[in-house]
Amino acid sequence: MAFDLAHETAQVNGTTLAYSMAGPAEGKPVVCSHSLFLDRRMWYPLMELLAARGYLVISYDHRGQGDSAPAERREDLDVEILTADAAAFIEARGWRPCHVIGNSLGGFVWLRLAARRPDLIRTCTVIGSSAEEEYRRADYEPLVAHLTEHGAAQVVDSILEIMFGRWTLMNNNSLISTWRKRISELGPSIGDAAYGVVTRKRVVEELHRCTVPVLAIAGEEDSAYPIPISSDNIADACPRGRTVTIPKAGHSAAIEQTDLIVPRLVEQFAMADGS
Template identity: 25%
Template sequence: MHTGCMSLTSVRPPMVTVPLSDAPRPALDLTRLPWPGEHVEAGGHRLHIRRTPGPTDDTAVFVHGLGGSSLNWTDLAGQLSEHAQGIAVDLPGAGYSQPPDGYSFDLSAHADVVAEFVRGMGLGPVHLFGNSLGGAVSMLLAARHPDLVRTLTLISPAVPDLRPFPTRMSDPRIPFAMMPVIGPRFRRRLAALTPMQRAHQLVRLCFADPGMVPPHRMAETAAEFAARARIPWAGAALGMMTLGLFRAWLTPPSQSLWRIVPKITAPTLVVWGTEDKLVTVRKAPRTARLLPRGRLLVLPRTGHVAQIERPETVARAALGMWETVAEDRW
């Protein structure tokens, strides 16, 4: 039963509150190791995924953001593991999923890959989760493949936000590294950063309170940076994924993500942190308002990755949605 509720913040017009479930969940264990990873071929695609064991009659699928990977869902997947099995994917070009030759890295391509992969695994409808770029990908997937999505949870989805880009990157030198002529000099400087320096940059950008990240999680992040530095295609793929997101933001209004949102029929929970530096929380009310079955949860003292910063609260909100949908009251 969902006996708790959390009120919405800064929403006009006002919407109903988001139910917070009191259903049993495992105790949050911040020392938990990442869920085991494996490469799986399904639907014509080979992706690296991390599986969370759980009841097989329900499946949660998790899609990470730009520069992220399946590691971003360790704690939230654990919180939901008594209610659904979990599958966190590495998008092509991210984590350990090698992109196929000629891959476009557009949001549409990502959405099609995840949909075909989920369908190829014989899953669906699933509880779909997306953070940042993964949120935009999940919106496209839900709009195009409604039969695959039972519920949708969007955590700071990367809707168009055209504020100056350099201030919203882990290192302001990244845009210059993509430019001709001066690019090589900036790429050499970026390459000289240690994996731990990169991890600290990322945490400062994405978290409202970087000090809340335990040392072993910092070590995991640094280890992932070190591992990706040894993958030949990783750097170029990240650059192409970044350009793919920018192209989606700069597309004509008739093709904008804002035109996609009203086409999503799945019950949708939108979660946003008030301290999000990457995609402003000011986009949250419009996002939720355009969703035919959307509700908004705004979390104080939270940044861009609420599923990592507030996994217990996000899990209770997601479970509250699942329960309310099952009772046909969403």
């Protein structure tokens, strides 16, 4: 990347998380949590833009994914454990309260913290995410079984169709090429992470306790969690919830249309920062 990134690790909640940081140390912290099949590198373009605006931006890899420590058991990749990891990570680094941003799986984590630990969070933005159980679980279970046995290489095209919208698949060859290669390299352990995603429990009933501003962003072409699942249901459940729809974007709107996402984030942050 053309901007300065620091790469570190943190020992929290019985695991080791790898993370990257950009921006001034005195900036308000923004912690980014990635999607299944992707990793913290998905946030680097967004980090550059937010760091230039004076924020201290952090992206980390979930346990069992990216450069973080592998999980010893499939059960260790349950979304509830990933949520406990995130809370411990924020507390250990002294970033409370911080702005949080999560795409898909990352959003599952932040919605749980927004409801249960609002003391850790300044604002919460979720992109292509859901507060409900996996409504396509039966459809995804054969994919999870294949991933567990073989890894992602043979099913990378199916994964790309889940993770990206039509416009991106047809027009952004560089982005698709980059993530095709990275996803193809995922080994069988990604099946355990996928299992944790598709077997998660719903938390929509908990969101009435959320006291922080919540922005639910939906990609107009998201086939994994279409509107209203990825935005309306979340915003309706949160006392301070609102929604935004991003055109020419699918499930990974954070990287498909970064330039459109960042102004929405800055607006969201200003609601809590008083600027």
